[in-house]
Amino acid sequence: MxxxxxxxxxxxxxxxxxxxxxxxxxxxxxxxxxxxxxxxxxxxxxxxxxxxxxxxxxxxxxxxxxxxxxxxxxxHGDLGASYALKTPVTEIIGQTLAGTLVLAALSLAVAWAVAVLVALGSTRDSRLGTALGSLLEVTAVAVPHFWLGSVLILVFSVGLGWLPPISAPGAAGLVLPVLSLALPLAGFLGQVMRESFLAALDAPFTLSARARGETETRVRLVHALRHAALPAISLSGWAFGSLVSGAVVVETLFSRPGLGRTLLSGVLDGDIPVIVGVVLVIAVVYILVTFATEAADRIADPRLKAASRPSEAAAW
Known part of the structure; x- marks a missing residue:
């Protein structure tokens, strides 16, 4: 208690x-x-x-x-009314919250998928693969959201004509905004995951798995990957918060309605109730995601669950 x-x-x-x-x-x-x-x-x-x-x-x-x-x-649950729009702030947030949460959640999922693929591919017995994976991770981390989004628009919208340059209804309108947010984060998660993956491949539990006759693929996917994912899981709460912050740029660039674009409009208009309401909601979302990340940590790492109970902690 x-x-x-x-x-x-x-x-x-x-x-x-x-x-x-x-x-x-x-x-x-x-x-x-x-x-x-x-x-x-x-x-x-x-x-x-x-x-x-x-x-x-x-x-x-x-x-x-x-x-x-x-x-x-x-x-009393009253966020006030927007000075510029003369509309309750709760109504404005209700209309834009879902769009930002969907964008951030999809970006986090894509970032995780790319990070896992890069970590698996760059930890094989190949110096070229390791060097290439490290180069891709560093490059992705260093790329700003607005620059990456602009390049994606030039290539896939203006050049190839495959995707809409601004956010549109349907899955096609989400591709470029999601990639703009996900790729820089994927580079960061990939760096963290790759170092843990290399350490896990030399750990005693992977050596024991090999001694039991398990295949190298099973050792990497079942044993080493779970261990390598722990630091990245711990950082997922921070990562989600960074995605919501990055949404300010991406939603503006792709003309996508959401909390980020609403916050920017509130700052430009001096609309204090909108600014306070949006920032408060983002803080609440960040706290909830942090709690969910801690729960995922305990599921992925039994040692954390045991440490929360004195009797089991002594056994460990």
Whole structure:
């Protein structure tokens, strides 16, 4: 119970810190909220109009009072309404959340598949394969999302005409955005997995498996791969968070509706409720994925499950 209570308090603190830093950071954006309500800095609002909006929305009150009201609303499940769209933030997030989660989940799956293939191919007894795999991993890690997405559009949309240059309904519209997010992450996961894979191939349990007469393919796929996947599984929570962050660029590049594009629009418009709401939802998703990653760690590595129980930990 103490461990659960500590975990709950930690989650509450993280969410409070995220909301606080985001809210005060949003207020540091040039301009003022009253201008955002009236259509932005280009609206040419008069002083009387600005004063009316400040009084109507409470922008003329002390900053700490506005902050306390915002926290009170969050505690009651109210994220407020968008200044620019005059729509509840929960409704805006509800319309865009699924698109970003699908994009991030597919990108993580593709990144894992590519990383496993590269790790398996670059750990065979071939110096050329090892060098080529290492080169591909380093190159993928160093490529920015926006550059990779632009190249993919030029090659597969403009040059070959195989895929749409912007996001479209159906699977074809997801291919280029998913690849733009997945390939850089695949390079990072592949680096981590390959080093663990090489260590696992020389570990005592793989030597024992070979001594029992198991084939090299079974040793690599059943024993070594499971061990090599452990560090990558631990990093999957961080990886999912990085994919959601990268979605800001990719969704904008491919004109794909989602949380990332909504967040960018909120920042450009100075729409503080949208900024705080989207960042809060992303933080909640990241925390849930982190918990799921920890559970996957325990399933893949029985030693972690045993360590959580004192009697079994002593046996180990």
């Amino acid at each position: 103490g461990r659960v209570l500590a975990r709950v308090l930690g989650v509450v603190f993280v969410l409070w810190a995220v909301v606080t830093l985001t809210w005060f950071g949003a207020y540091a954006i040039p301009g003022e909220p009253a201008e955002a309500v009236l259509g932005g800095s280009g609206s040419k609002a008069t002083a009387e109009q600005l004063a009316q909006i400040r009084a109507e929305y409470g922008f003329d009150r002390p900053l700490l009072t506005q902050y306390a009201d915002m926290l009170g609303g969050l505690l």
